[in-house]
Every structure is written in structure tokens, then in C-alpha cells.
Amino acid sequence: MSHPLRLSKLIDWQSVLSEIDSVVxxxxxxxxxxxxxxxxxxxxxxxxxxxVALGDGNVHTLGDADEAFxxxxxxxxxxxxxxxxxxxxxxxxxxxREPSGSPFNSIVQLELERGIPRNPLINAGAIVVTxxxxxxQGADAMIAELIDRMRTLxxxxxxxxxxxxxxxxxxxxxxxxxxxxxxxxxxNLRNPVEETLKAYFSHCAIAMNCRQLARAALFLAYxxxxxxSGIQMVSSEACRRINAVMMSCGHYDNSGDFAYRIGLPGxxxxxxxxxxxxxxxxxxxxxSPGLNAAGTSEVGSLALETLIQQTGWSVFV
Ligand code: GLN
Numbered sequence: 001m002s003h004p005l006r007l008s009k010l011i012d013w014q015s016v017l018s019e020i021d022s023v024v025x026x027x028x029x030x031x032x033x034x035x036x037x038x039x040x041x042x043x044x045x046x047x048x049x050x051x052v053a054l055g056d057g058n059v060h061t062l063g064d065a066d067e068a069f070x071x072x073x074x075x076x077x078x079x080x081x082x083x084x085x086x087x088x089x090x091x092x093x094x095x096x097r098e099p100s101g102s103p104f105n106s107i108v109q110l111e112l113e114r115g116i117p118r119n120p121l122i123n124a125g126a127i128v129v130t131x132x133x134x135x136x137q138g139a140d141a142m143i144a145e146l147i148d149r150m151r152t153l154x155x156x157x158x159x160x161x162x163x164x165x166x167x168x169x170x171x172x173x174x175x176x177x178x179x180x181x182x183x184x185x186x187x188n189l190r191n192p193v194e195e196t197l198k199a200y201f202s203h204c205a206i207a208m209n210c211r212q213l214a215r216a217a218l219f220l221a222y223x224x225x226x227x228x229s230g231i232q233m234v235s236s237e238a239c240r241r242i243n244a245v246m247m248s249c250g251h252y253d254n255s256g257d258f259a260y261r262i263g264l265p266g267x268x269x270x271x272x273x274x275x276x277x278x279x280x281x282x283x284x285x286x287x288s289p290g291l292n293a294a295g296t297s298e299v300g301s302l303a304l305e306t307l308i309q310q311t312g313w314s315v316f317v
Pocket of ligand 1: 105169271295
């Protein structure tokens, strides 16, 4: 069934973007740039970009929307999509779908819950999803397929893994290794830890700009099918589920506040990007490197909050 197009008022994008610009300008640079991955520490905190992709393929942009950044945990939305497409319902035997209320790299719940991560958007959960995909095709082929999809959806062959970032994260990856070994001890990891983490670090290190990211995720706003190319990424049922998990778990222990302020399924990454999905309307990608305590872009959230006020795109209307 195709998505009933929501009756949306005609939006004057120029005035929406200029309002966002004036709200964001005095706040640029706020938050803390992630430095636990050394390659991310040097990013200029003053950067700010935003792109809105619409169902007709038009993309409206603001600021540094064409500058690539590290998508980090936003990649977990795309690996979850791939997981639901290729592994299906079986995935939910290895990973839950409840908010964790804990930081993205927390280990405490894993012991109590016998190696089954709370959801696929925290690190442990995303590692499990990646592990299933690596089991099917190996790390290199899995990453190649993912990149190929991103390029096709964004209609941009320049998208790639930033190898320097992947290497830097692997060098500093003790916490993720601990999570992976811990899950392995409970029998919830199918491949050698290093093989799975190679794929995990690679997809976190994909470099994309706001324009490409908003465009690549548009299928999530249109029942799982990219409205421009007609490519079905996931079934409409899987699409609803991915959006539900993003709404409840997309920002770790900041998910409630994000839903309260913005009211859209979203996913943050420690590179400072946020992807938000407005079902039936479009997708928004925003980038500003300074993070709040939960690892969500501070100025990015403010920009999205302003966009919602201007457009009425919250799913709660
Ligand atoms: N690659 C990062 C990590 O594993 C992703 C974290 C994030 O973006 N929240 O720590």
C-alpha cells in the first residue's frame, strides 16, 4: 500500500531556511566535539549544514550542506534496513527493540540481559546486526553492498568509507571490542570479533554530506521505497518498524527529549550529524559537530526544532 500523502501546506523553503539560519547563527560552535575517536577531534566546531530532501527529488540546503562528515551511528539505520531485508524477523532473536536509557556504548545491561542488546541503534545492537550481515557475505562484500546502495540512492558515486577515520576508531576501539567479546561469550556473535568489527568500524566511517544523506534516506519517509528511483529498500512494514525504533531509541539516553522537542524518528551520530524522517513529507539531514552529553548534535537539534515549528512536520502534528 502506498503512503497516503499527508496534506501539507505549501512550504516556503527559503523563509524556513532563513529562519533556521538566524536561530542557529548565534549558537554555532556550541557543544563538545567527540574526541574519543582521534580522527574526529580536529573537526571545526563552527561547521553547520542542513539539507531537506522531498518526495519529488528536490533538495533544499543551508550552510555547509555539501561538505562531507563522518556519519558514524547514522549508519546503523542503513545496516538495520539491510538486516531486516536480508535476515528478516530472525534478527529480533539476537537484539531487542526497547529504549536503553543508557549511553550508546554502555555495557551494564548486557550482562543482565545475557548478551542480547536492548536495540539495534546502540553500539552493541548495531554490532550484532552487522555480525548477521557479515555472516551472510563477509565483511568486505557487506561494506561494498552498503556503499553501492548509498551511492545509488543518493545518485552520487563519490560516497565512500573514510579509511583514516575507520583506522582511528579501530585503534581506539577497546570499548567496542569489549562489547563484542562480551556478546560472543553469550553466544550472540557469529563471526570472529575482528571480522565483525572491521565491518562495523567501516560503516561508521562512511563520509557523506547532508545532501547525500537526506537523499539516501528518503525511502524511510515513503514506505520503504525511494520515491525518485522507485527502488524498494525495505517492505512498508519494515519501514514502519525502523521509524518506530528510531523514534524510541535513535538518540540513546536523549531519545525522550528528542521526541519531545522534535517529534520525528531520528538518528544521531558522534560526527555531529542527525538524520530525521518526516513520513510522507521528506527527510532532513543536519550537521554541526558540537555534541550534548548523550552524543547528539546540540545545534543540529536546535535547527530541527526550528524546522518543525516552521513546517508542522512533527508526526504528532
Ligand atoms: N562509531 C561510534 C562508536 O562506535 C559510533 C557512536 C555514535 O555515533 N553514537 O563509538
